[in-house]
Amino acid sequence: MDQTAISINKLNKWYGDFHVLKDIDLQVATGEQVVICGPSGSGKSTLIRCVNRLEAYQDGHIEVMGQEETNLPRLRRQVGMVFQQFNLFPHLTVLRNCTLAMTRALRMDQAEAEETALRMLERVRIREQALKFPTQLSGGQQQRVAIARALCMSPKAMLFDEPTSALDPEMIKEVLDVMADLAQDGMTMICVTHEMGFARQVADRIVFMDAGQVVEVAPPDSFFANPQNLRTRTFLEQIL
Amino acid sequence: MSFSEIFLGILEGLDVTLTVTAFGLLFAIPFALVAGVAQQFLTGWKRAPVTAIIEFWRSTPILVLMFMFYYTLPVAGVYLNATTVAAMTLGLHIGAYGSQSVRAALQALDRGQVEAGLAIGLTRWQVLLTIELPQMAVAMLPTFVNQFIQLVKGTALVALITMTDMTARAKELSQLTFDPPAIYGALMLAYFLLLYPATVLGRHLERVVGRRSGRLNGGRAGDV
Numbered sequence: 001m002d003q004t005a006i007s008i009n010k011l012n013k014w015y016g017d018f019h020v021l022k023d024i025d026l027q028v029a030t031g032e033q034v035v036i037c038g039p040s041g042s043g044k045s046t047l048i049r050c051v052n053r054l055e056a057y058q059d060g061h062i063e064v065m066g067q068e069e070t071n072l073p074r075l076r077r078q079v080g081m082v083f084q085q086f087n088l089f090p091h092l093t094v095l096r097n098c099t100l101a102m103t104r105a106l107r108m109d110q111a112e113a114e115e116t117a118l119r120m121l122e123r124v125r126i127r128e129q130a131l132k133f134p135t136q137l138s139g140g141q142q143q144r145v146a147i148a149r150a151l152c153m154s155p156k157a158m159l160f161d162e163p164t165s166a167l168d169p170e171m172i173k174e175v176l177d178v179m180a181d182l183a184q185d186g187m188t189m190i191c192v193t194h195e196m197g198f199a200r201q202v203a204d205r206i207v208f209m210d211a212g213q214v215v216e217v218a219p220p221d222s223f224f225a226n227p228q229n230l231r232t233r234t235f236l237e238q239i240l
Numbered sequence: 241m242s243f244s245e246i247f248l249g250i251l252e253g254l255d256v257t258l259t260v261t262a263f264g265l266l267f268a269i270p271f272a273l274v275a276g277v278a279q280q281f282l283t284g285w286k287r288a289p290v291t292a293i294i295e296f297w298r299s300t301p302i303l304v305l306m307f308m309f310y311y312t313l314p315v316a317g318v319y320l321n322a323t324t325v326a327a328m329t330l331g332l333h334i335g336a337y338g339s340q341s342v343r344a345a346l347q348a349l350d351r352g353q354v355e356a357g358l359a360i361g362l363t364r365w366q367v368l369l370t371i372e373l374p375q376m377a378v379a380m381l382p383t384f385v386n387q388f389i390q391l392v393k394g395t396a397l398v399a400l401i402t403m404t405d406m407t408a409r410a411k412e413l414s415q416l417t418f419d420p421p422a423i424y425g426a427l428m429l430a431y432f433l434l435l436y437p438a439t440v441l442g443r444h445l446e447r448v449v450g451r452r453s454g455r456l457n458g459g460r461a462g463d464v
Contacts, residue, residue, distance in 0.1 A: 054355055077361035087356035091374050101360035153361055
């Protein structure tokens with residue numbers, strides 16, 4: 001394994017009395033793509049939301065690029081996140097959605113930020129829509145803008161929280177293609193998804209979670225062909 | 241006195257009505273924003289003083305507030321002129337209501353917006369200023385216009401702390417001519433002419449904002 005990009009150690013989280021994440025251990029190497037799957041309520045989204053601290057956790061450690069950053073804005077600039085509901089800013093153009101954090105958080109000047117933004121929009125193949133507002137775009141286009149917006153901060157790793165779950169079927173592919181390109185370019189990724197085709201094609205490892213625990217971690221081939229755990233097998237039978 | 245003479249006589253008080261309104265806004269808008277945001281952001285005991293201040297201004301009749309500040313503060317050696325007292329009491333009273341619209345608008349905003357802002361590395365403060373407030377401002381415009389109208393109507397009370405606004409002029413004229421129907425008719429007309437454009441503007445903004453928010457929520461324009 002190369003250098004570890006994200007290291008999750010003995011992570012525990014509770015919502016009141018409810019134990020959502022139980023002793024999670026997971027290391028993601030630089031350049032590695034990990035897909036997390038599992039039934040709803042298993043804690044997948046909560047886990048990746050702990051990585052950029054949109055969720056607080058009570059016990060354990062998460063290190064990003066070798067350190068546990070306590071300055072949250074700084075941490076979040078290192079780890080981009082893409083949401084299920086896109087969450088673009090409706091009052092700003094596509095271009096301004098992308099430049100906002102560069103000009104405000106990184107204090108980059110407008111021209112330089114726009115240049116970066118256009119480069120990233122190019123990368124997700126939507127540069128020609130730069131001056132439109134999010135609501136003028138389709139869901140697939142909006143999600144690609146959201147990916148570009150995250151890439152603008154030059155993150156060391158990307159978190160995807162069910163990025164295609166809110167999309168119409170015919171738009172899923174355009175988003176997955178962009179994500180596959182990113183993987184190809186060596187972006188470190190943790191992706192919560194139910195797209196098993198994508199997992200098979202892109203993931204280095206697949207993590208199966210159930211009831212707040214990591215049940216099984218395996219490369220896609222053995223994960224699909226020869227799941228070790230009964231719960232994994234039951235889950236795969238249900239979705240495949 | 242002819243109706244038009246009466247009407248023009250009443251308009252001599254227009255400058256006072258407008259002055260109190262303008263200075264009232266200077267109290268109302270900042271107070272609504274700061275108090276509304278503070279009430280939404282603070283938790284636990286820190287929130288109590290903010291709520292108390294809002295409730296003080298909101299739950300006391302404007303007239304009582306005016307008497308309080310105009311006639312009782314001098315007892316404590318504090319002399320505020322009538323314009324200041326009028327603008328402050330009206331402005332903060334309306335602003336206290338406005339703060340609740342601000343808070344409601346903050347609560348109504350999709351939580352995903354805040355999360356997306358934080359996730360790209362903005363501070364909570366930057367998220368408030370660049371993401372939440374601009375979206376709220378649009379949503380709140382119609383409410384603000386309505387509260388502006390309340391403010392203008394409230395200025396009719398300043399006559400009771402010695403100011404000569406349109407209502408005070410009407411009272412003076414009625415003591416001269418003993419023609420209440422014409423005088424108060426003209427007074428109503430004056431307020432109507434002043435406020436009707438604002439109500440039209442408010443309705444127009446409501447339609448525009450309604451259309452826009454329908455679009456913002458992905459076309460679910462029928463939802464309210």
